[in-house]
Amino acid sequence: MPRPADPAARERILDAAGKLFYTRGIRAVGMAEIVAAAGCGKNVLYRHFPSKDELVLAYLHRAAEQLDGSMDAAVAGLDEIPRAALVAVVREVADRVTARGYRGCPFRNYLREMRDPTDLPGRFAMTEVRGLRKRVDRLVAELDVDEPDLLADRVWLLVEGLYASAPYGDRKEAATTAVGLVQELLAAA
Known part of the structure; x- marks a missing residue:
């Protein structure tokens, strides 16, 4: 007699894969390890995710939902104050990179590890990185500034610098410096 479908299996697989991918990297994690970590059969995993690329893409989609939600919350109520919204964007990234257990931006990690921005997960990762850049560009465009x-x-370089410096040195100091620098840039603009 066949077992009934487990409605939570997809999320359990995605949770297990997400933790493994984020802590160890995409290439280092095999599908058998994900099956074991998720406590499901191989057939269940492949029913939900027919390929590793589809599982990676689902992991990146989930990360995007979380990160976009966090960024939206950071700028909530600042629609009419683009200077404050820009500072909030940099502060949100600073808070993220200083959080306990932070191991890098999932999109940048994917692009750095896989080095293929043309596959489906790579295109999605590039879209997410570019989306944050567009947010910065839109906020700056709302300011009445020269150049x-x-x-x-410059603001984008601060954001990228935060992401790049996260594995090195004092992340809290870098975060405080980046937020201060964006405030100085805006005051001088």
């Missing part, structure tokens, strides 16, 4: 493109580039 908005230059200001957007």
Whole structure:
């Protein structure tokens, strides 16, 4: 007699895969390890995710939902105050990179590890990175400043610098410095 479908299996597989991918990397984790960590059969995993790429893409989609939600919450109520929203964007990234257990941006990690921005997960990761850049560009465009493109580039370099510096040195100091620098840039603009 066949076992009834487990409605929580997909989420359990995604939870297990997400933890493994984030802590060890995509290449280091095999499907058999995910099956064991999720406590399901191989056939259940492949029913929900026919390939590793589809599982990776689902992991990245989940990360995007979480990160986009966190960013939206950071700028909530600041629609009419683009300067404050820009500071909030940088502060949100700073808070993220200083959080306990932070091991890098899932999209940047994927692109760095897999080095293929043309596969489906790679295109999605690039879209997410570019989406944050577009958010910065939109907020700067709302300001009445000379050289908005230059200001957007500088703010973006602070954001990228936070992500890049996370594995090294004092993350809290880098985060405080980045938030202070964006405030200085906006005051000087």
